[in-house]
Amino acid sequence: MLKHEIIPVTLFEQNCTLFWCSETKQAAVVDPGGDIEKIIAAISKxxxxxNKILITHAHIDHAGATSALANHYDVLIEGPHKADQFWIDGMEDQKQRFGGAFAYAKKFVPNRFLAQGDTVNFGNIIMxxxxxxxxxxxxxxxxxxxxKIAQVGDVLFSGSIGRTDFPRGDHATLISSIRHNLFPLGDDVRFIPGHGPMSTFGQERQYNPHVSDVAVGLK
Structure with missing residues (x-):
């Protein structure tokens, strides 16, 4: 059985998520943006x-502590997709933008980039x-x-969607990702966003002002 704990980290209250297999106690951390001591404490608790670190995307609040956590536990890093390599390469620039808040952040080297159709596993869990x-x-x-649970990073939020004004962001692409890749997974799927409270795809498909059926002209 999959279990999880959400660990808000960094000044952005980013939802770093600890997932684990209840049978084997093998775990994965998704998006260790910072506050590494909180993450270590949860794993110990x-x-x-x-078993591994999983990265949704390489913005500093999601990936800043990746290198430090991977070195601490000597584990593999999987994700994001290779198209985010420029964000990984620019980790130092991201750190300078936010001053001392991310002083620990540094570039990391994924052991495996991920793509559509891949799976990741820890214990008896396959995601x-x-x-x-x-x-x-x-x-x-x-x-x-x-x-029926997803960790969606900064793609979709309760009542909102991810920003697209960052370098190489694209609003139409984001809407397509949500409508064609996430919503078909089912209205009853609960999701953990990168920030804020959990919701369901059904709730967002019905009421989200940016990506609902009404918002895209289907109703």
């Missing part, structure tokens, strides 16, 4: 063995990978079909 560009060109989403 649940008696888990960290599907969906390529959802728009917020960044290399954004991916992780979906556990059995639990």
């Amino acid at each position: 649940h008696g888990l063995t960290l 599907e990978v969906y390529f959802c560009p728009g917020h960044t060109p290399g954004h991916v989403v992780f979906f556990h079909r059995e639990s």
Whole structure:
């Protein structure tokens, strides 16, 4: 069974997520943006063995502590899609933009870039990978079909969508990613966004002012 804990990190309250397999206690951390001591404490609290780090996209609030956490546990880094390499390469520039808040951040080297149709696993858990560009060109989403739960990074939020005014962001691409890659997974799928409270795809398909059926002209 998949279990999870959301760990808000950084001054942006980014929803770093600790997922684990209840049978094996093998775990994965999605988007360790910062506050590494909080992440380590959560792993220890649940008696888990960290198996890998998963990255939705390479903005500093989602990926800033990736290198530090990977070195601490000597684990693999999987994700994002290779199209986000320029954000990884620019980690130092991102750090300078935000001053001392991300002093620990540094460039990292993924052991595996991810693409549509890939899967990631830890313990007995298999999560599907969906390529959802728009917020960044290399954004991916992780979906556990059995639990009907997804970690969507900054693609979709409760009542909102990801920004597209960053370099290589694209609004039309983001809407397409949500409508064609996420919503078909099912109205009852719960999702953990990169920031803010959880919601369901059905809730957003009905009421989200940016991407609902009404907003895109289907009703």
